[in-house]
Amino acid sequence: MKGEPIVILLAEDDPAHAEIVRRNMEKSRIANQLEHVVDGQEALDYLYRCNGYSDPNLSPTPGLILLDLRMPRVDGLEVLKTIKGDPALARIPVVVLTTSAAETDIAKAYDCHANSYLVKPLDFGKFSELLEAFGYYWLVWNQNL
Numbered sequence: 001m002k003g004e005p006i007v008i009l010l011a012e013d014d015p016a017h018a019e020i021v022r023r024n025m026e027k028s029r030i031a032n033q034l035e036h037v038v039d040g041q042e043a044l045d046y047l048y049r050c051n052g053y054s055d056p057n058l059s060p061t062p063g064l065i066l067l068d069l070r071m072p073r074v075d076g077l078e079v080l081k082t083i084k085g086d087p088a089l090a091r092i093p094v095v096v097l098t099t100s101a102a103e104t105d106i107a108k109a110y111d112c113h114a115n116s117y118l119v120k121p122l123d124f125g126k127f128s129e130l131l132e133a134f135g136y137y138w139l140v141w142n143q144n145l
Helices: 015-027 040-048 076-084 103-111 124-141
Strands: 007-011 033-037 064-067 094-098 116-119
Touching (some): 015 033, 015 124, 064 076, 103 116
Parallel strands (some): 007 064
């Protein structure tokens, strides 16, 4: 429903980057629930309610996915292909949030139907600015189902 907080699934293997995302959401007073998984396989387990994520009350369907590309076990592009290839998940917006600015990675992500591609700045302040702008765009201005 419009105006209600959504669940954001953050698939990020770097604990420092995950903490920056979490702190910036708190700082920006973003009321959305953040669920963090540490690799691609865990992201798929969460989305398909497998293994430790079988309870829908503990693993609610996300309204937005923040996806790192370089993750262990299952690569972010494979996760993206799986999400966008499944009619039950395909409408969930997926924002790639990664350190790679390589044109080939950007092209592959968009070829797999990423909704947006953001490069994590190395500078903490710039990373915080990026996340603040992201929050306003995706969680305030963007219209979704």
